[in-house]
Amino acid sequence: MSNTDDRYPPLECLPQHVGMIMDGNGRWARRRGLPRLAGHRAGVENLRRVLRACAEFGVPIVTLYAFSSENWRRPIEEVRGLLNILRDALGKEVGELHKNGVQLRHIGDLTPLSDDLKEQIQAAVELTRNNDRLIANIAFNYGGRQEIVEAVRRMMQAGVTVEMVTEALIGEHLYTGGLPDADLIIRTSGEMRMSNFLLWQGAYAEYYSTPVYWPDFDKDELYKALKTFGQRDRRYGGLKT
Numbered sequence: 482m483s484n485t486d487d488r489y490p491p492l493e494c495l496p497q498h499v500g501m502i503m504d505g506n507g508r509w510a511r512r513r514g515l516p517r518l519a520g521h522r523a524g525v526e527n528l529r530r531v532l533r534a535c536a537e538f539g540v541p542i543v544t545l546y547a548f549s550s551e552n553w554r555r556p557i558e559e560v561r562g563l564l565n566i567l568r569d570a571l572g573k574e575v576g577e578l579h580k581n582g583v584q585l586r587h588i589g590d591l592t593p594l595s596d597d598l599k600e601q602i603q604a605a606v607e608l609t610r611n612n613d614r615l616i617a618n619i620a621f622n623y624g625g626r627q628e629i630v631e632a633v634r635r636m637m638q639a640g641v642t643v644e645m646v647t648e649a650l651i652g653e654h655l656y657t658g659g660l661p662d663a664d665l666i667i668r669t670s671g672e673m674r675m676s677n678f679l680l681w682q683g684a685y686a687e688y689y690s691t692p693v694y695w696p697d698f699d700k701d702e703l704y705k706a707l708k709t710f711g712q713r714d715r716r717y718g719g720l721k722t
Contacts, residue, residue, distance in 0.1 A: 489538070489704050494711035496664035498542040499535065500679050500686065503528075505670030505694030518562040523696035525570045532583060534700040536615045538707060542660055543617050546678050550590070550624035564598065567621065571601045575608065582614025588656035589623030590631075618657065625680030628656050657682055665710045667703075669695040687713045 503524055510520030528545065535543050547567075553560060578585065585606055591599050602621075632654035641650065652658065663679050663686040671692035675683065689706045691698070 486537075489700075492538065492704075492707050492711055495539055495707065496687075496710050497540075498544070498661050498663045498665075498682075499540050499707075500544045500546070500663040500666040500683060501531070502546045502666065502668040502672075502676060502678055503695040503698075504668055504672055506696060508670065509694035509696045517559060518566070520694075520696060521563055521566055525566055525574075527696050527698065528570075529574055529577065530699065531703060532578065532615060532617055533581065534703050536581065536583070537700075538704065540707070541615060543615065544588070544620060544657070544663065544679065544682075545617065546620045546623065546676070548589075548621045548623070549677060550622055550627050551677065553593070553622075564594070568598055568601060571605055575605045578617070579609050579612065582612045583609060584612040584614075584616045585609045586616060586618045588618045588620050588628070590627065591622070593622060616660070618660075620678070623656070623678075625675075625677045629681055631656075652681070655681060662686070665689060665706065667691070667706050669693055669698050685715070685717050687715065 506520035506524040507517040508520070509523065510517050513519075532543065548563060552563070575585070585608075587602050587606055591602065594602075629651075632651055635654045636646070636650065652662075657679075662682040662684070665688075666675070666679065666683050666686045667689045668674075669691055671690060673690055679686070687710050689709055691702060691706065693702050
């Protein structure tokens, strides 16, 4: 998958890791007089298109915020529907993603999920583990604070002493250990908050918010976000020299 479309001139400065807060599915559905779950299904269908566009533009790593650790508070019917949508998507989409060189990873806590859903997720991860065109982290039952707590627990279990603790060591014990921090975090639907997403990894990420709802966030919108990123002056707390 490479970009040969003249509508999208090559990007001079490309983020290596893009986080996406996929927001607005429910509002997208409501505007069309549809149930909320119809919006979530449309959002899942859009994932394929966005991942393909990321690969075409040359983005190597994407982290997608699919279901937060706080989303369990939603009505039980909606939660069940979301789990069923995930189950269906794993059955329908993984083969195509595998063929296109996407490496799927799960970040978050699988514990509350049913055994069959856990097995589906683990099978998708195993099937695609050697792909290297694009790494797609699916953040399902994920929370940034929860991730940091789990990292600390793993460090304690490994016998890490106070003197050994560094930012690099904490980073290694996060779900995204071994991957670079996020350079760009995109949020759809116009909201201006992080919602407990990549709190550590996004410390110096550029933030991009668009009013477009996630099901309508297409290749054009992704290109706008990537182009805007390239125009940002990244200082990492310092001054421009």
